[in-house]
Amino acid sequence: xxPSADSDVISQLIAAHGQQRGALLPLLHAIQARFTFIPAPxxxxxxxxxxxxxxxxxxxxxxxxxxxxxxxxxHRLRICRAESCRACGxxxxxxxxxxxxxxxxxxxxxxxxxxxxxxxxxxxxxxxCCRVDAAQLDAxxxxxx
Amino acid sequence: MSVRIRISEDSVAIALGADALATALAQxxxxxxxxxxxxxxxxxxxxxxxxxxxxxxxxxxFGYGPLAVSDVESLLAAGxxxxxxxxxxxxxxxxxxxxxxxxxxxFARAGKTRPLSLDDYLASGGYAGLKRVLAAGGDAFxxxxxxxxxxGRGGAxxxxxxxxxxxxxxxxxxxxxxxxxxxxxSGAYADRMLMEGDPYALIEGMTIAALCVGARxxxxxxxxxxxxxxxxLQAAIGHARAAAYLGDDVLGSGQAFELEVRQGAxxxxxxxxxxxxxxxxxxxxxxxxxxxxxxxxxxxxRPTLVHNVLSLASIPIIAxxxxxxxxxxxxxxxxxxxxxxxxxxxxxxGLVETAFGLSLRTLLYDFGAGAKNGEIKAxxxxxxxxxxxxxSDFDLLIDYEAxxxxxxxxxHGSVVAVDASCDMAGMAxxxxxxCAAESCGKxxxxxxxxxxxxxxxxxxxxxxxxxxxxxxxxxxxxxxMRDGSLCxxxxxxxxxxxSALTLFPDAFPKWRAK
Numbered sequence: 086x087x088p089s090a091d092s093d094v095i096s097q098l099i100a101a102h103g104q105q106r107g108a109l110l111p112l113l114h115a116i117q118a119r120f121t122f123i124p125a126p127x128x129x130x131x132x133x134x135x136x137x138x139x140x141x142x143x144x145x146x147x148x149x150x151x152x153x154x155x156x157x158x159x160h161r162l163r164i165c166r167a168e169s170c171r172a173c174g175x176x177x178x179x180x181x182x183x184x185x186x187x188x189x190x191x192x193x194x195x196x197x198x199x200x201x202x203x204x205x206x207x208x209x210x211x212x213x214c215c216r217v218d219a220a221q222l223d224a225x226x227x228x229x230x
Numbered sequence: 231m232s233v234r235i236r237i238s239e240d241s242v243a244i245a246l247g248a249d250a251l252a253t254a255l256a257q258x259x260x261x262x263x264x265x266x267x268x269x270x271x272x273x274x275x276x277x278x279x280x281x282x283x284x285x286x287x288x289x290x291x292f293g294y295g296p297l298a299v300s301d302v303e304s305l306l307a308a309g310x311x312x313x314x315x316x317x318x319x320x321x322x323x324x325x326x327x328x329x330x331x332x333x334x335x336x337f338a339r340a341g342k343t344r345p346l347s348l349d350d351y352l353a354s355g356g357y358a359g360l361k362r363v364l365a366a367g368g369d370a371f372x373x374x375x376x377x378x379x380x381x382g383r384g385g386a387x388x389x390x391x392x393x394x395x396x397x398x399x400x401x402x403x404x405x406x407x408x409x410x411x412x413x414x415x416s417g418a419y420a421d422r423m424l425m426e427g428d429p430y431a432l433i434e435g436m437t438i439a440a441l442c443v444g445a446r447x448x449x450x451x452x453x454x455x456x457x458x459x460x461x462x463l464q465a466a467i468g469h470a471r472a473a474a475y476l477g478d479d480v481l482g483s484g485q486a487f488e489l490e491v492r493q494g495a496x497x498x499x500x501x502x503x504x505x506x507x508x509x510x511x512x513x514x515x516x517x518x519x520x521x522x523x524x525x526x527x528x529x530x531x532r533p534t535l536v537h538n539v540l541s542l543a544s545i546p547i548i549a550x551x552x553x554x555x556x557x558x559x560x561x562x563x564x565x566x567x568x569x570x571x572x573x574x575x576x577x578x579x580g581l582v583e584t585a586f587g588l589s590l591r592t593l594l595y596d597f598g599a600g601a602k603n604g605e606i607k608a609x610x611x612x613x614x615x616x617x618x619x620x621x622s623d624f625d626l627l628i629d630y631e632a633x634x635x636x637x638x639x640x641x642h643g644s645v646v647a648v649d650a651s652c653d654m655a656g657m658a659x660x661x662x663x664x665c666a667a668e669s670c671g672k673x674x675x676x677x678x679x680x681x682x683x684x685x686x687x688x689x690x691x692x693x694x695x696x697x698x699x700x701x702x703x704x705x706x707x708x709x710x711m712r713d714g715s716l717c718x719x720x721x722x723x724x725x726x727x728x729s730a731l732t733l734f735p736d737a738f739p740k741w742r743a744k
Binding site: 105106107108109110111113114135141144145148149150151152165166167168169171172173176194195196197198199200201202203204206211212213214215216 | 648664
């Protein structure tokens with residue numbers, strides 16, 4: 086990896102988070118918080134710093150749904166599709182979002198935000214919304230496109 | 231003198247508009263020249279009334295809800311600061327039937343205290359338990375714990391004192407206390423409410439546990455779907471450390487305990503304790519074969535006490551009030567209280583904490599007020615791996631053994647109700663879809679069975695040409711997954727699938743000649 090600002094940032098993050106026991110997840114969270122995804126050149130650096138193989142680091146990144154290997158779209162819509170939200174119309178919201186989202190919005194399935202007393206629940210760009218109806222989702226999708 | 235108003239800062243209350251309401255109320259009051267002090271507290275768990283505001287009237291706490299920003303002017307005009315009548319007035323909140331019939335131990339502070347205020351925590355009996363344990367010693371508390379009858383609240387219901395005794399009795403050397411705050415069973419939100427609303431209770435419980443088993447370091451592994459819980463715990467740990475409730479010398483006892491929050495990364499399986507330990511170690515969250523158990527070979531290979539949030543939050547209560555007081559609640563071998571979380575199609579969704587022994591019917595109709603539309607068709611208790619139960623069995627009592635005898639599970643105490651509109655074959659499909667998405671992949675029955683099971687359900691829903699063979703195959707697959715899976719994800723999937731198939735055969739239509 087040629088020297089760059091990113092490389093410096095990754096080194097700093099490794100220095101800040103790499104010393105604790107079981108450092109890999111906290112480090113990956115910190116890198117993703119900075120870059121919105123895990124840049125490929127970071128992987129050998131992480132592996133070297135934590136004395137892991139690259140395959141081990143790759144294996145951990147791919148195991149957890151929260152980690153992205155590529156820059157994610159600008160907006161992220163997460164729809165809970167577990168039992169309570171499903172009983173309150175989440176599948177209709179899913180269909181609506183799948184049909185009507187712009188290229189800048191990723192749509193993801195989540196199983197439970199712990200908002201089951203106010204289903205259906207979605208999260209848009211990190212903000213939780215409960216008792217969501219079609220009109221509310223439509224407004225969010227319009228804002229995002 | 232300014233009037234004190236309480237509004238929740240719980241993440242679901244905020245999602246329903248609590249922040250906007252607080253801002254609008256403060257602005258409108260200033261314009262009207264009314265003096266009020268808004269404090270942000272935990273949630274009562276009366277979610278169908280959120281956003282809820284409570285006014286200290288001098289004759290108790292009067293509630294108004296569910297409110298929208300557009301209600302603020304009419305509230306002020308009506309004189310709600312004096313507890314005046316209004317179409318959305320609820321009267322004294324503690325007299326609402328939903329609350330009055332509860333026995334709140336773990337959620338005694340819910341809706342009353344500011345989550346991050348150590349002063350509020352201390353003023354409401356917080357840290358009295360830890361002080362008693364420090365004065366009386368670990369042996370005395372172990373006896374209290376056994377007397378309390380506490381069993382792990384994560385679903386397995388293992389007697390807590392046996393787990394503690396194993397870790398406590400381990401050969402000298404490093405050991406850990408770990409809180410499993412990644413039990414992401416859909417429908418269960420008591421963990422989230424407790425961490426967001428009463429973080430010091432969890433911290434105190436873990437501190438007592440650490441002192442008793444000889445741990446100097448603890449981890450709270452929280453699912454990433456609960457960002458507010460993570461932030462609250464991190465802040466509360468900082469405040470507790472600054473006040474010497476954590477750190478090198480806990481309250482001058484000479485004993486050290488450090489606590490750290492670890493954020494999960496979107497893997498349900500990490501709610502399984504051995505997968506959780508792997509994840510803290512920085513690995514893929516794959517389930518470990520057992521034995522050995524975590525109590526002897528846990529985190530980093532060391533003896534580890536792993537408990538869920540509600541088990542650990544019960545500890546300060548047992549320490550403060552004594553084991554006998556805790557045992558007094560409940561029935562048979564299920565002792566203490568269980569926070570149950572109502573969700574789905576119920577009119578009154580929220581948190582119900584009572585002693586074990588309540589009937590499902592009471593819970594669904596007296597507390598939940600029945601379905602919003604029509605009748606309750608079925609309920610699933612205990613999360614995505616729980617059995618469906620229909621009206622003929624609603625007299626079932628909330629009790630670990632009663633549920634087990636019925637072929638159901640109590641799990642985390644989540645209760646999701648569905649009405650006539652619910653497609654039960656779709657729910658059975660969801661169980662397999664969920665299992666396939668969240669399987670760690672280590673054992674074959676779960677990894678492959680979840681995919682094959684989903685395919686069989688799809689055929690049955692379409693009107694399978696080989697209906698009877700497919701049903702037999704599905705039941706056989708359920709048995710294989712139950713008997714051959716390493717952990718509960720594959721091992722308990724048969725509960726929702728088999729119960730849906732048995733109770734709702736019409737949802738899986740016979741082949742129709744075209």
